[in-house]
Amino acid sequence: MPAQPDGVQPAAQSAPQLFTWEFAADPYPAYAWLREHAPVHRTKLPSGVEAWLVTRYADARQALADSRLSKNPAHHSEQAHRTGRVGIPGERQADLMTHLLNIDPPDHTRLRRLVSKAFTPRRVAEFEPRVQQLTDRLIDGFAQRGSADLIHEFAFPLPIYAICDMLGVPAEDQDDFRDWAGMMIRHGGGQRGGVGRAVKRMRAYLLELIHRKRADLGDDLISGLIRASDHGEHLTENEAAAMAFILLFAGFETTVNLIGNGTYALLRNPEQRALLQESVVRGETALLETGIEELLRYDGPVELATWRFATAPLTVGGVEIPVGDPVLVVLAAADRDPARFADENTLDLARRDNPHLGFGHGIHYCIGAPLARLEGRSALATLLSRLPDLRLAESPENLRWRGGLIMRGLRELPVEFSPEPRSPHVLPEPPTH
Secondary structure: OOOOOOOOOHHHHHOOOOOOHHHHHOOHHHHHHHHHHOOEEEEEOOOOOEEEEEOOHHHHHHHHHOOOEEOOHHHOOOOHHHHOOOOOOOOOOOOOOOOOOOOOOOHHHHHHHHHHHHOOHHHHHHOHHHHHHHHHHHHHOOOOOOEEEHHHHHHOHHHHHHHHHHHOOOHHHHHHHHHHHHHHHHHHHOOOOHHHHHHHHHHHHHHHHHHHHHOOOOOOHHHHHHHOEEOOEEOOHHHHHHHHHHHHHHHHHHHHHHHHHHHHHHHHOHHHHHHHHHHHHOOOOHHHHHHHHHHHHHHOOEOOOOOEEEOOOEEEOOEEEOOOOEEEEOHHHHOOOOOOOOOOOOOOOOOOOOOOOOOOOHHHOOOOHHHHHHHHHHHHHHHHHHOOOOEEOOOHHHOOEOOOOOEOOEOOOEEEOOOOOOOOOOOOOOOOO
């Protein structure tokens, strides 16, 4: 652990080591220590940037809704944002900074209102049959084999193809998006500079696609973004490209981890899994709906909320935050705060009192939450009904977790099950992927 900056709480001098591979495998004991001893804790991140970690639920909600904490990296007191050490990998080099995660009101208000006109709950609800079709087709690809890696064969491609369909990316181009997304989700695990190149290629493609769709609008989300206007204000092509990028980025990795972490949690909690499986087989939805919310709380896909920067002096949890300092709200810690959640370390799929922060809070609450929930419900219900004896094919201590800063998810999830004798689904001819 690096030496602590001046002014840090004395109790934090013996804080557990953060952001190691061991920590990535199970961060919750370390977060419990921070909640108790140093709930607002300044530390040096692996990138070298120093930031405050907020770990208690009440402080987290306050910070997520505090207008003095800006989303704009230009408010960082250092210049780390210029070198890509804060924010989404590759977005600055690709000129994709103007999206909902990086701006404040009034620009945030305008863009979110415009995007909301295209990304409506009705559009998401109408997309449910397509999500189910994609879910079944992906399971068809391994159901007769008796084994699979649920991350690479299921949890990863499902949200990629779903969001590509929703955005209006032609089927023949969707494998390119899958490759680019793979580079982004691997972060430092691929070729040097690979993330930046993938994001730049994605931006170039999105700009070209937007240009084509302006001449031939359809019923997809990018066409909706192009149509969206408010009092004569329109999204520019750059704004539309940035918005499509963030909907893709936030929409796929979040859902990959929701499905992967959620399935893993069910396999590690057989009594809860059995209750959900029985409920799904009976065609009931109540436990599935509360269960998705509990999985978001228990081991959610987003470990830390995205970057915030103090634009004025403020106090969080009794700690003074100077102007320009980065603040990272630790959603994973807040959602296991015993001051807010009874039996915080217990998976309870029927939990009702569950105002988790898995999708954030305040004006930056995840706009894609309805789609992520839909994909999560479809994925888990279909896995449990079609592969009833699904089980881990590897011991938990041998599973590897991706060591990112914002997202938390498994690199792979090898499973075994009794093979299906044949696919029970007759589907229309799928697009070529």
